Amino acid sequence: xxxxxxxxxxxxxxxxxxxxxxxxxxxxxxxxxxxxxxxxxxxxxxxxxxxxxxxxxxxxxxxxxxxxxxxxxxxxxxxxxxxxxxxxxxxxxxxxxxxxxxxxxxxxxxxxxxxxxxxxxxxxxxxxxxxxxxxxxxxxxxxxxxxxxxxxxxxxxxxxxxxxxxxxxxxxxxxxxxxxxxxxxxxxxxxxxxxxxxxxxxxxxxxxxxxxxxxxxxxxxxxxxxxxxxxxxxxxxxxxxxxxxxxxxxxxxxxxxxxxxxxxxxxxxxxxxxxxxxxxxxxxxxxxxxxxxxxxxxxxxxxxxxxxxxxxxxxxxxxxxxxxxxxxxxxxxxxxxxxxxxxxxxxxxxxxxxxxxxxxxxxxxxxxxxxxxxxxxxxxxxxxxxxxxxxxxxxxxxxxxxxxxxxxxxxxxxxxxxxxxxxxxxxxxxxxxxxxxxxxxxxxxxxxxxxxxxxxxxxxxxxxxxxxxxxxxxxxxxxxxxxxxxxxxxxx
Numbered sequence: 001x002x003x004x005x006x007x008x009x010x011x012x013x014x015x016x017x018x019x020x021x022x023x024x025x026x027x028x029x030x031x032x033x034x035x036x037x038x039x040x041x042x043x044x045x046x047x048x049x050x051x052x053x054x055x056x057x058x059x060x061x062x063x064x065x066x067x068x069x070x071x072x073x074x075x076x077x078x079x080x081x082x083x084x085x086x087x088x089x090x091x092x093x094x095x096x097x098x099x100x101x102x103x104x105x106x107x108x109x110x111x112x113x114x115x116x117x118x119x120x121x122x123x124x125x126x127x128x129x130x131x132x133x134x135x136x137x138x139x140x141x142x143x144x145x146x147x148x149x150x151x152x153x154x155x156x157x158x159x160x161x162x163x164x165x166x167x168x169x170x171x172x173x174x175x176x177x178x179x180x181x182x183x184x185x186x187x188x189x190x191x192x193x194x195x196x197x198x199x200x201x202x203x204x205x206x207x208x209x210x211x212x213x214x215x216x217x218x219x220x221x222x223x224x225x226x227x228x229x230x231x232x233x234x235x236x237x238x239x240x241x242x243x244x245x246x247x248x249x250x251x252x253x254x255x256x257x258x259x260x261x262x263x264x265x266x267x268x269x270x271x272x273x274x275x276x277x278x279x280x281x282x283x284x285x286x287x288x289x290x291x292x293x294x295x296x297x298x299x300x301x302x303x304x305x306x307x308x309x310x311x312x313x314x315x316x317x318x319x320x321x322x323x324x325x326x327x328x329x330x331x332x333x334x335x336x337x338x339x340x341x342x343x344x345x346x347x348x349x350x351x352x353x354x355x356x357x358x359x360x361x362x363x364x365x366x367x368x369x370x371x372x373x374x375x376x377x378x379x380x381x382x383x384x385x386x387x388x389x390x391x392x393x394x395x396x397x398x399x400x401x402x403x404x405x406x407x408x409x410x411x412x413x414x415x416x417x418x419x420x421x422x423x424x425x426x427x428x429x430x431x432x433x434x435x436x437x438x439x440x441x442x443x444x445x446x447x448x449x450x451x452x453x454x455x456x457x458x459x460x461x462x463x464x465x466x467x468x469x470x471x472x473x474x475x476x477x478x479x480x481x482x483x484x485x486x487x488x489x490x491x492x
Contacts, residue, residue, distance in 0.1 A: 003095070004045045008088045014075050015055055015085065021045040022070025023164060025365045033057045033076045040072070043362060044172075049094045052086045054079040067246040070369075152182050155300035157374035158256040164370070172363050175291060177298045186302055193299045194405075201319045201406055207415050209325045216325045222279050224272070226338055232345050238352040242376070250378055260378065261390050262309035263296040264347070265336055267375070269313035270294040271350050272335035277323055287361035290354055292320050297367050310397050315404040326401060326408065333399070340391035344379055347387070351376045 005020040017038065024042035032039040035054045040047040055076045063074040078085075087093050152162040165172070165181045177196065178184060184192070209216065234242070252260065270293035274286045295301035295312040303309045314329045339346050355372045358364040401408040 002044050002046070004040075004047055006047060006049075006091075008049065008085075008094065010078075010085055010088060012078075012082050014060075014077055015051070017049070017072075017074045017076070019045075019047060019072040019074070020070060021072060023366050023369045024070065024072075025359075025362060026065060027359060027365075028362070029072070031057075031063070031074060033061075035079075038076065040074070042072075050097050051094070053083045067244070067373075068248060153184060153186050155181055156370040157378070158250065158252055158260050159302065160374075161370060172366055175298075175364055175366060176300070178300055181300055189299055189301055193295060193301060197315060197319050198406075202324075203411055206318060206324050206406075206408070207411060209323060210412060211415065211419075213325070213327070216323060216328050219276055219279070219323065219328055220331050222276060224275050224335060225280065226335070226342060226346055230342060232342075232349045234349065234352065237356060238349075241352060241355060245373065245377055248377060249381065250374070257386075259302060259304070260375075261386070262303035262306060263301075263371075264375065264379075265306075265309040265340075265390070265394065266294050266296045266301070266303055266313050267354070267371070268336045268339055268347070268350055269317075269332060270297070271354055272339065273313075273317055273321065273328075273332045276328070276332055276335060277321065282357065287357040287364050289321055290357065291364055291367065293317055297371060306393055307397060307403075310394070310399060311403050314399060315406065318404060318406060318408075330399070337391055337394050340387055340394065343384060344382060344387060347379050348376065351379060 004024075007018050009016040009018070015038070017040070019040055021042055024045050026042065029042035030040070032041075033055050035056075036051045038049040038051060038055060056079050058077045061074075061076050063072060065072050154160065154162045156164070163182060165176075178189060178192070267290070270290035273293055274282070274289040277289070278286065291297050293313050293316045295316060296303065298316075301312060303312065310333060314333060317329045317332065318324045318326070339350060351372060355368050355376060358368045358372060
């Protein structure tokens, strides 16, 4: 947690707390005021002030927030009107609890072993009536020095910010891939990003999607909302966002205008990929997708050419999301150009949806503070001719797989060779199997033929034996008859 910069003023009836928290999550802001304790929380900021007198929240309590400066002004009533609160200028003393409060915090915890009190309505429930959950270690806010702000690397919309992460520790590690935004030179960001992407790129994942295009076909043919109608309507929530944004103008030089325009393409790519890959139904991963695919939002990348604005998100779309397919990336890049051609209203709609997504995905609301909010303000006053010029220039950008430097052509060639070898091996195995089958059939046929011939031969031999026996019998009968005839003649 970060202790914000603050000051406390007083009138006869009120204490006025001015809290500077430029990157706070407004939707999560909480205030606790009771007796001599005042607490403020709005992620990633936390403030606990110990007072010399007593205060209370009443119907007269009020507060305001200045989006331009990121400042909360909160007014809380004194219990005793006219009481003078001492030491309001001593910041360290206000952050330090008194000795009696320290003793209350350090009192031993009692563990209830058995309790049969049926009247105890809070049995088994956490009790926070003593406010002890507010006691978190805090230290005074370390304001970046002017020298640091001048020399520190810049980021945010049009590179207007620096020093925002000086007091942050681990709050935004899942949002920003850049290890140390306030000390890493701008010139090193691209090198670090490319090295990280090369490490994260998965050959197997890419080739799996490449070899199974049927799984991508439904995404490629899906009709996104910007393809259905040239009209756009804003939700009530989006209108409220527009109403509450600060009224300011940006004075950008030519270089800053190019930087803002190129980063817009990078951000819109993440948005369009999310819409197409989820087929228009946002998921819990949608904010992560937009954040991760944009080099601007994840690495604070300075995109100095239009080609870089196209290559960076395309390359990241082949490294991180669920679907990693070249044709899908090219389709999404076409979606970005389609949105640009439709003009500022459609671009504003996309940015508002991103703003809502990030607000509902802590801690990505920080990206709204750094980039999206100012983009929403800027696009409303941008010239249509500027957007059309950007779209016309993007029309001329033609990417090939070699541009992303991930050896996609080599991978696909190697996969083709392996696939052909497998097909040849399968064909050879099939041919061998067919030859073996033919040989088996021939052997079986020969065996059957031999059996038939043997059976035929046995049958012939049996018939011959039978004929011989009959002839022999016949011959024997003939001899006996002749002999009998001769004997009868002699007797006569």
